[in-house]
Amino acid sequence: MDTQSLIIFLAVGVAAGFLASFIVGGGGLIRYLITGVIGAFVGGFLFSAFGINLGIDSLLIASIIQATVGAIVVVFVARMIA
Helix, strand or coil: CCHHHHHHHHHHHHHHHHHHHHHHCCCCHHHHHHHHHHHHHHHHHHHHHCCCCCCCCCHHHHHHHHHHHHHHHHHHHHHHHC
């Protein structure tokens, strides 16, 4: 993974974490980054496992949506555990 891809991945994670915290609550840049990055993996897995295709031509927008859904799931699971 080159530097540009890593920066885009982290930016998608921050955006997804921000959107997830806007929906379910929470805050802080580090929390956005952590939940967004973990959410990107979870969202990608869930969308792939259930065969969900968003039908969006923009890969960046589709990635942000998947990561946001994954981050919301991560936050809900973390709240159920704690």
